[in-house]
Amino acid sequence: xxxxxxxxxxxxxxxxxxxxxxxxxxxxxxxxxxxxxxxxxxxxxxxxxxxxxxxxxxxxxxxxxxxxxxxxxxxxxxxxxxxxxxxxxxxxxxxxxxxxxxxxxxxxxxxxxxxxxxxxxxxxxxxxxxxxxxxxxxxxxxxxxxxxxxxxxxxxxxxxxxxxxxxxxxxxxxxxxxxxxxxxxxxxxxxxxxxxxxxxxxxxxxxxxxxxxxxxxxxxxxxxxxxxxxxxxxxxxxxxxxxxxxxxxxxxxxxxxxxxxxxxxxxxxxxxxxxxxxxxxxxxxxxxxxxxxxxxxxxxxxxxxxxxxxxxxxxxxxxxxxxxxxxxxxxxxxxxxxxxxxxxxxxxxxxxxxxxxxxxxxxxxxxxxxxxxxxxxxxxxxxxxxxxxxxxxxxxxxxxxxxxxxxxxxxxxxxxxxxxx
Numbered sequence: 001x002x003x004x005x006x007x008x009x010x011x012x013x014x015x016x017x018x019x020x021x022x023x024x025x026x027x028x029x030x031x032x033x034x035x036x037x038x039x040x041x042x043x044x045x046x047x048x049x050x051x052x053x054x055x056x057x058x059x060x061x062x063x064x065x066x067x068x069x070x071x072x073x074x075x076x077x078x079x080x081x082x083x084x085x086x087x088x089x090x091x092x093x094x095x096x097x098x099x100x101x102x103x104x105x106x107x108x109x110x111x112x113x114x115x116x117x118x119x120x121x122x123x124x125x126x127x128x129x130x131x132x133x134x135x136x137x138x139x140x141x142x143x144x145x146x147x148x149x150x151x152x153x154x155x156x157x158x159x160x161x162x163x164x165x166x167x168x169x170x171x172x173x174x175x176x177x178x179x180x181x182x183x184x185x186x187x188x189x190x191x192x193x194x195x196x197x198x199x200x201x202x203x204x205x206x207x208x209x210x211x212x213x214x215x216x217x218x219x220x221x222x223x224x225x226x227x228x229x230x231x232x233x234x235x236x237x238x239x240x241x242x243x244x245x246x247x248x249x250x251x252x253x254x255x256x257x258x259x260x261x262x263x264x265x266x267x268x269x270x271x272x273x274x275x276x277x278x279x280x281x282x283x284x285x286x287x288x289x290x291x292x293x294x295x296x297x298x299x300x301x302x303x304x305x306x307x308x309x310x311x312x313x314x315x316x317x318x319x320x321x322x323x324x325x326x327x328x329x330x331x332x333x334x335x336x337x338x339x340x341x342x343x344x345x346x347x348x349x350x351x352x353x354x355x356x357x358x359x360x361x362x363x364x365x366x367x368x369x370x371x372x373x374x375x376x377x378x379x380x381x382x383x384x385x386x387x388x389x390x391x392x393x394x395x396x397x398x399x400x401x402x403x404x405x406x407x408x409x410x411x412x413x414x415x416x417x418x419x420x421x
Contacts, residue, residue: 052269057210
């Protein structure tokens with residue numbers, strides 16, 4: 001990695017950490033500066049960053065990542081019940097179990113690619129979801145959900161004499177602003193690991209696989225171990241997010257494993273910009289904002305907002321906008337998603353880069369227009385046959401030069417007389 005790239009990545013990481021720290025101040029003007037919503041931004045941001053390692057770098061679209069999110073939540077709650085209310089054992093258990101499940105699912109699913117891979121991951125996720133409601137009920141507690149009780153053993157807390165009943169990390173309870181900043185610190189660490197993966201030779205190999213997997217195979221690369229590693233890392237990120245969800249809300253239910261949760265992280269990544277570093281986090285914030293803020297609007301609030309309009313006009317306006325807020329917030333999100341996909345295929349990050357682009361690189365129509373042109377390259381282009389199969393037109397050399405680009409030698413008078421005779 002070049003020193004300039006390292007410096008740019010360090011600046012990006014520091015700016016990202018500063019934005020997370022100042023999140024309550026930045027988002028307060030739009031009504032999103034309270035800890036419960038910011039917790040969701042951070043936790044699902046971790047989920048999307050991990051998913052982007054698989055989908056953004058390899059192009060393999062998984063519809064089963066909600067299974068790892070749910071397994072992480074269940075593992076964390078069991079850790080709170082049996083070991084301790086400390087967050088560290090819960091995170092370790094969630095990451096390890098989610099990684100093992102991802103290893104099994106990825107080993108089978110990665111035997112196929114494209115839509116077949118997506119269908120396989122979706123099938124595995126639905127199997128896990130249905131098993132949580134049936135044969136795994138003793139572990140998941142079925143529809144009621146798994147929750148922490150005061151009479152749970154918690155052997156480590158009992159040995160150390162701890163009596164706390166709230167998940168915590170090093171004495172910092174995972175509630176309110178403290179919980180947000182603990183989760184935010186974990187997001188910054190997860191983002192830093194994502195940067196390292198993107199810039200590493202492993203990340204470049206994943207990009208090459210996305211570009212042309214067959215050609216990678218022809219060069220001697222066995223691509224499946226690289227894909228499986230990316231799948232496992234992505235699943236571990238999902239397990240980490242699941243453990244933080246359980247820490248902020250110690251009630252794990254199978255709804256976190258539903259296919260809609262898998263589709264949601266796909267929307268987050270595509271909306272923000274798949275394959276970019278910041279895109280998944282921006283997409284997460286936008287979707288969670290729509291879900292929590294726009295869904296809170298109702299007909300009464302709209303009626304108060306447009307009270308200055310005449311009664312007949314106000315009723316039509318409230319009725320029309322009511323389709324896009326409240327219970328219809330998903331319709332607004334769908335229209336926004338369609339607009340981004342149509343006009344900004346690269347997501348929100350593409351729009352930001354377009355706005356921030358101060359100068360454009362001139363379009364090079366041919367090698368001859370490029371400042372890096374050379375005589376051999378120009379000659380090769382000039383001698384290429386046209387597409388219609390006709391003979392190539394010989395370019396007329398400038399005065400005083402030959403076609404080879406060398407100065408024309410003067411002709412002696414004796415040679416000219418011999419040539420005319």
